[in-house]
Amino acid sequence: MSQASYNPALHRFAIFTACATLVLIVAGALVxxxxxxxxxxxxxxxxxxxxxxxxxxxxxxFEHTHRMVAEFVGLCTIILAVWTWRxxxxxxxxxxxxxxxxxxxxxxxxxxxxxxxxxxxxxxxAHAAVAQTFFCIAVCIAVFTGRRWIEEVPRVEFDVQRPxxxxxxxxxxxxxxxxxxxxxxxxxHGMSWGAHVINAPLVALILTWTAVRALSRYSRIEAVRRPAxxxxxxxxxxxxxxxxxxxxxxxWGHDAVQPELPMVISTVAHVAVGALLLATSVVLAIQVWRxxxxxxxxxxxxxxxxxVAA
Amino acid sequence: MNKKAFAMLGVICLLGLGLLVACNKKETxxxxxxxxxxxxxxxxxxxxxPNTVASVNGIVKLDGTAPKPSKIDMSQDAACxxxxxxxxxxxxxxxxxxxxxxxxxxxxxxxxxxxxDAVVLNQQGCQYHPHVLGVMxxxxxxxxxxxxxxxxxxxxxANNREWNESQxxxxxxxEKSFAREEIMLPVKCNQxxxxxxxxxxxxxxxxxxxxxxxxxxxxxxxxxxxxxAFVQEKLGEQDQKVTLAAKDSKTVDATFKP
Numbered sequence: 001m002s003q004a005s006y007n008p009a010l011h012r013f014a015i016f017t018a019c020a021t022l023v024l025i026v027a028g029a030l031v032x033x034x035x036x037x038x039x040x041x042x043x044x045x046x047x048x049x050x051x052x053x054x055x056x057x058x059x060x061x062f063e064h065t066h067r068m069v070a071e072f073v074g075l076c077t078i079i080l081a082v083w084t085w086r087x088x089x090x091x092x093x094x095x096x097x098x099x100x101x102x103x104x105x106x107x108x109x110x111x112x113x114x115x116x117x118x119x120x121x122x123x124x125x126a127h128a129a130v131a132q133t134f135f136c137i138a139v140c141i142a143v144f145t146g147r148r149w150i151e152e153v154p155r156v157e158f159d160v161q162r163p164x165x166x167x168x169x170x171x172x173x174x175x176x177x178x179x180x181x182x183x184x185x186x187x188x189h190g191m192s193w194g195a196h197v198i199n200a201p202l203v204a205l206i207l208t209w210t211a212v213r214a215l216s217r218y219s220r221i222e223a224v225r226r227p228a229x230x231x232x233x234x235x236x237x238x239x240x241x242x243x244x245x246x247x248x249x250x251x252w253g254h255d256a257v258q259p260e261l262p263m264v265i266s267t268v269a270h271v272a273v274g275a276l277l278l279a280t281s282v283v284l285a286i287q288v289w290r291x292x293x294x295x296x297x298x299x300x301x302x303x304x305x306x307x308v309a310a
Numbered sequence: 311m312n313k314k315a316f317a318m319l320g321v322i323c324l325l326g327l328g329l330l331v332a333c334n335k336k337e338t339x340x341x342x343x344x345x346x347x348x349x350x351x352x353x354x355x356x357x358x359x360p361n362t363v364a365s366v367n368g369i370v371k372l373d374g375t376a377p378k379p380s381k382i383d384m385s386q387d388a389a390c391x392x393x394x395x396x397x398x399x400x401x402x403x404x405x406x407x408x409x410x411x412x413x414x415x416x417x418x419x420x421x422x423x424x425x426x427d428a429v430v431l432n433q434q435g436c437q438y439h440p441h442v443l444g445v446m447x448x449x450x451x452x453x454x455x456x457x458x459x460x461x462x463x464x465x466x467x468a469n470n471r472e473w474n475e476s477q478x479x480x481x482x483x484x485e486k487s488f489a490r491e492e493i494m495l496p497v498k499c500n501q502x503x504x505x506x507x508x509x510x511x512x513x514x515x516x517x518x519x520x521x522x523x524x525x526x527x528x529x530x531x532x533x534x535x536x537x538x539a540f541v542q543e544k545l546g547e548q549d550q551k552v553t554l555a556a557k558d559s560k561t562v563d564a565t566f567k568p
Contacts, residue, residue, distance in 0.1 A: 039462055039500035041474045057387045057459065058501035118464075118472050255544075257380045257396040258504035 004090050004150045010083055011145040017076040018138040022275060024073045025131055027066040029271035032187055033264040036062040037124075043115040070108065077104045077134075080141065093144050100137040107134055121190025128184035129177070132275045139279040143286065148223070154290050155221050164294035165218070168210040169285035172231075176278045179203050183274070187267070193250055200242060207235050207281070214284065214292075221291045227284040234277045241270040356420040358532050364558035367527040370409045370520045370540055374568045376401035382504045384436055389459035390502065392435015398544050399568065400441075405524025406566060408442040409542045410493065410510045412517035413528065414549060416536035422514050428452040428485065431497075431507070433461045433477070438497070438507035442543070444517040445509060447491055453477065453484040465497045465509065474500070493541055508543055533558070540564040 031037050039059025040046050046064055047054045053068075054060055077100055084097035110127040117123065143149055159165050182196035214228035248263035256263070377399050384390035400407040428450035432439045436457060445451055455461050455477045463484065464474040469492045477484060488495070488511040499505035510517065518526040528538075533556045541547045545566040552562050 035498075035503040036500055038464055038474050041462060041464075041476050041500075047476065055460065057389070059462070059503065060460075060501060061386075063500075118466075118474060255380075255398070257382055257398065257506075 004088065004093075006147045006150045007087055007145065008147075010087055011142065011147070013076075013083065014080060014138070014142040014145050017073070017080050018135065018142045020069070020073050020076055021131075021135045021138045022272065024066070024069045025135060025275050026268060026272050027062070027069045028128075028131060029268040030264070031059075031062045031066050032124075033267045034059060034062050034259050036060070037119050038115065039063045040067070040115070043112040070111065074104055074108060077101050077138075080138075084141065084145075088145075090144075093141070096137065096144070097141060100134060100141065103130060103134045103137060106130060119188060121185060121188045124188035125181060125184040125190060128187070129180055132180060132278050135275050136279050136282045139283060140286065143283055152223075154223075156290075157218060157221065157292055158295035159217075159292045160295045161213075161217075165210070165213050165288050165292050166285070166294050168206070168213060169281065169288050172207050172210045172281045173278070173285060175199070175203050175206050176274075176281055180274060180278065183271075193246070197242075197246065200239065204235060204239060207231060207277075210281075210284070211235070214288070218292055221287075223287040224284070224291055227280050227287060231277070231280045231284055234273055234280055238270065238273045238277055241266060241273055245270045353421045355423040358530070360530075362533055362556035363530045364533060364554035364556065364560070365527060365529040365531065366536075366538060366552055366554065366560050366562050367525070368561045368563040369524045370406045370411070370526065370542075371404050371524060371563065371565045372399075372401040372406045372568060373404075373565045377568055384502070384504070387436065387459055387502060389457060390436035392437050396504070397437075397441045399542070400522070401524075402522055405520075405522070406542065406545075407520055407522045407524065408440075409520040409524075409526070409540050409564070409566075410442055410444060410508070410517065411520065411526045411528065411538060411540050411564075412444065412493075412510065412512050413514055413531065414537045414539035416534050417514055417516070420514070420532075422446070424448040425515070430454065431509075433457055433463075433499075433505070436461075436502050436505060438499075438505055440507070440519065442508050442519050443510065444519055445488070445511055446515060447489055447511050447513055448487055451486050451488075451509070453486065455479060455481060455483075460501060461499050461505070462501045463497065464500055465495055467492055467495045470495065470511065476501075493539075494543060510541070538562050540566075542566055 036059030040054070040063045042048065044050065046052070046067065054064055056064060081097040081101040085094045088094050107127065107130045110123060110130060113123050114120070114127055179196065179199050182191070182199055185191040186193045186196050211228045211232045214224050218224045244266040245263070248260070248266050253260060253263045379395040379397070379400070382394040382396060384394050397408065424446050429443060429445045430452045431443055432454045434456040436459070443451070453463055458479045460476055460478045462474065462476045466472060467488070469490045470488045473486070475484060488509065490511065491513050492511045495509040495511060497507050497509055516528050516531055518528050520526045531554055533554050535551065535553045537549050537551055539547055539549050545568070548564050548566070550562050550564065552560055554560060
């Protein structure tokens with residue numbers, strides 16, 4: 001039984017931080033899609049200043065806006081970490097909040113390295129991956145500080161199927177991370193689009209399997225049903241956006257002299273929905289862990305293979 | 311975890327930031343005059359008898375219909391007022407402009423004096439002028455900004471040192487050089503993503519860029535067997551061999567297909 005008490009202000013702030021992080025991911029995607037990554041050539045200063053806002057034209061408006069939103073999210077994360085540390089009795093949640101702060105610091109440093117070393121693909125990809133990791137952490141903190149998580153007595157149903165739903169949710173997270181890395185490497189000119197496109201059907205298969213399993217067997221558990229439905233909806237949206245992004249960026253935009261609006265919109269939306277998809281899969285995994293634990297199979301001894309009722 | 315751990319985390323973060331700031335090699339203000347990356351003195355130029363030099367000239371043509379230039383949307387910066395058509399393939403009357411022509415092979419181990427005069431790259435109307443530039447390795451490139459807006463010059467070389475610097479309006483020219491030979495080195499502006507040009511860094515002074523009439527001329531070549539390369543940013547490269555006797559003037563044309 002949890003010793004925590006529901007703190008609505010903390011919960012709302014956690015939700016706010018998660019939302020701000022999604023805005024930051026969109027801001028970052030706009031930088032990449034508009035080819036504006038290095039329009040501010042220095043870091044951590046911007047054109048030599050730590051506080052002056054530069055003339056916001058051209059690529060600078062995307063890059064500097066991204067930096068300003070990042071600073072804001074960093075500040076929110078510090079507040080969230082300190083507040084959670086002080087207000088929460090659950091030690092693991094306090095550690096998670098501090099881990100979130102550490103993640104956002106690493107993310108800032110990675111962002112700086114991308115500027116100082118002219119967008120090396122591996123570092124830019126890591127920057128993208130850590131961004132979504134931090135988003136998942138922020139979403140998890142929002143879930144864990146929610147009233148339902150704290151006050152509800154979890155409805156538990158043991159999962160006897162193999163692979164278990166827990167395994168499927170973990171597989172979903174892994175395959176989504178792989179897809180994220182392939183996509184980021186392509187966006188940052190580290191590899192061709194092939195791996196990302198070839199992996200997409202595998203992502204669709206695993207996520208559909210996971211969602212269908214959750215909905216067909218555990219739809220009575222609302223905490224499992226909701227993220228499973230959202231997962232399916234986001235998957236469909238993401239596949240459509242991926243197709244649009246491919247058309248606008250690869251097929252039609254191959255010889256484009258500048259980033260064009262349809263390409264920018266479709267690629268940025270694809271990144272944002274990808275982040276939501278990953279976060280939803282993490283939430284589903286957490287809820288499955290809580291409500292649908294895998295039943296442990298105890299092997300029978302040889303003499304007990306055909307038990308007879310007394 | 312306790313207050314000590316928090317403090318330690320804060321110290322580590324500050325140290326990390328300090329390290330990164332110290333490692334920041336970027337310069338956002340005026341640059342000193344460029345110096346060659348090599349510290350050893352340049353070898354003496356190979357003497358060439360001016361009484362025997364030859365020349366090669368010709369026209370680079372486009373066989374087919376040139377792709378229609380794309381219109382550039384410059385609205386993201388109100389200060390950008392200039393030619394808003396792309397320059398990827400510029401052809402007029404079947405003549406191809408912006409083709410870089412150079413002596414790719416045949417000079418052996420000959421060395422040449424690096425000109426003291428700089429070549430000029432200008433930013434005007436939010437476009438680079440010229441679109442294709444030739445320069446010798448180690449020669450100064452003088453980069454000017456004649457626009458009322460900040461540009462950000464970012465070469466993305468494969469064989470040379472990469473750099474990225476902003477240049478506010480009315481600021482002094484930047485002076486840079488490239489130490490190693492590299493053909494079609496892309497240069498872009500991260501402020502205005504349509505701005506692109508290509509720098510061609512060569513070891514000899516025997517190069518040219520075709521004008522709107524598709525013509526080129528390379529003078530001062532010693533007699534010998536040469537490979538002349540014609541490079542266009544989208545249409546690729548063509549090589550042709552030519553043998554030059556003393557005081558020869560030969561015509562070597564090239565034709566690209568769209």
